[in-house]
Amino acid sequence: MRVFRKTGLASMLAIALVLITPWSMAEEMKIGIGRTIITPQSPVWMAGYASRTEPGAGKVHDLWAKAMAMEDAQGTIAVIITTDLIGLTAGITDGVSKRIEEAHGIPRGNLMYNASHTHSGPVVRDNALFHMYGLDKENTDRAIAYTQKLNEWLFQTIDTAIKDLQPGTLSWAIGEASFGKNRRQFNPNGGVSNGFNPIGPVDHDVPTLLAKDAKGGIKGILFGYACHCTTVGFQEYSGDYAGYAQIHVENAYPGATALFAAGCGADQNPLPRRKLELAEKYGAELGHAVEAVVDNAMTPVTGPIETNYKTIQLELTKAPTLEEVEKTLTHSNKYEVRRAKKLQQLYKDNGKLSETLPYPIQVWKLGETVQMTALAGEVVVDYSRLIKYHYPAEKQFVLGYSNDCLAYIPSLRVLQEGGYEGGGAMLYYGIHGPFKHSVQNDIMNTIKELAGPPTTP
Numbered sequence: 001m002r003v004f005r006k007t008g009l010a011s012m013l014a015i016a017l018v019l020i021t022p023w024s025m026a027e028e029m030k031i032g033i034g035r036t037i038i039t040p041q042s043p044v045w046m047a048g049y050a051s052r053t054e055p056g057a058g059k060v061h062d063l064w065a066k067a068m069a070m071e072d073a074q075g076t077i078a079v080i081i082t083t084d085l086i087g088l089t090a091g092i093t094d095g096v097s098k099r100i101e102e103a104h105g106i107p108r109g110n111l112m113y114n115a116s117h118t119h120s121g122p123v124v125r126d127n128a129l130f131h132m133y134g135l136d137k138e139n140t141d142r143a144i145a146y147t148q149k150l151n152e153w154l155f156q157t158i159d160t161a162i163k164d165l166q167p168g169t170l171s172w173a174i175g176e177a178s179f180g181k182n183r184r185q186f187n188p189n190g191g192v193s194n195g196f197n198p199i200g201p202v203d204h205d206v207p208t209l210l211a212k213d214a215k216g217g218i219k220g221i222l223f224g225y226a227c228h229c230t231t232v233g234f235q236e237y238s239g240d241y242a243g244y245a246q247i248h249v250e251n252a253y254p255g256a257t258a259l260f261a262a263g264c265g266a267d268q269n270p271l272p273r274r275k276l277e278l279a280e281k282y283g284a285e286l287g288h289a290v291e292a293v294v295d296n297a298m299t300p301v302t303g304p305i306e307t308n309y310k311t312i313q314l315e316l317t318k319a320p321t322l323e324e325v326e327k328t329l330t331h332s333n334k335y336e337v338r339r340a341k342k343l344q345q346l347y348k349d350n351g352k353l354s355e356t357l358p359y360p361i362q363v364w365k366l367g368e369t370v371q372m373t374a375l376a377g378e379v380v381v382d383y384s385r386l387i388k389y390h391y392p393a394e395k396q397f398v399l400g401y402s403n404d405c406l407a408y409i410p411s412l413r414v415l416q417e418g419g420y421e422g423g424g425a426m427l428y429y430g431i432h433g434p435f436k437h438s439v440q441n442d443i444m445n446t447i448k449e450l451a452g453p454p455t456t457p
């Protein structure tokens, strides 16, 4: 476990200040905001649905990268970055973090990146799903050019938030919205398909962090929700319901920046869907949930900010041989062929297929009030519920789609049940096989290592 905290003279001065200043001053933190439009300026292929046949054109509304920087009395700075994108890669987040560390001395673990997982945003180069789209050279080059710009936009957004740090306050509460539905429908003859499961687990929490400036003006509102951003699948760029929710909140609190963080919604869909009016409706429902939180009593958040970040190796089932991979190159399913080509290339590059996937896990604590757990990939809802079982539920802000988007991350239950989230989606991620049954324990044990002993074992 790595705990990044500055100690020494600064913290001794801070303790001295706490002792001689009124209690309300002791709660003061610094808050900074950055925001950048990241809507493609020229046509880029759209991410999420493999069935699209042309790049995106036009927009419903802009896509954004937004950052909220927090600094405690000891001088520890942590920045959360949200994006209206399908998913960020470890290459992108680590690369941008390296530049931030060089510019500001802030370590990797103090930067938390989240993607809303909108299916109406551009393809991001080197996302594990990249091979799925089967892009020609022109569209590949466009995605590469977009991703280069994105790296710069992310750096600027974070840099702006850090330079904007000013005294303010943070507060916390959890709201509720119910449009996210469990989508794992069990078929009468066995198997699981993408539909609606009225008794499947859901997570309807709307964790909300409110940042005010020293005069009490609302500066930033970070909120989360655990549901796929798949209401629509048109050819125009949009943030889907999460984009509408951010617009709703920013209209409700003029001058504030609204940041959306996707939770563990890999097996959750907004239902019904496929109409733009529904994305707007769900955005308004989520926005109203945030308003209900912000307009009522919230718990003050104090420091210290504690940040922990660790990458573990998740184990996959045994890899196929090169001969087995090459047999699949003539498969009738084009996605099987695309995966086989990717695996064949990996054999050429590395001489073997890796049977593990690197998996970053991040846990932050904001004083005694909030515990933020950021998990990579498309994480099923069971993880959020497990974290809220083991730790006080009223303190938990659980994020999926964070820091990297390498695969679907099933729980043991989902892995054993099978279906898309249980292993079927590995085809589209270009990965040879499902995870081993150890996946859930490996992740939960690391969360416990980073967060400390659970209150419910």
Ligand SMILES: [Zn+2]
Residues within 6 Å of the ligand: 117, 228, 266, 378
């Ligand atoms: Zn997804």
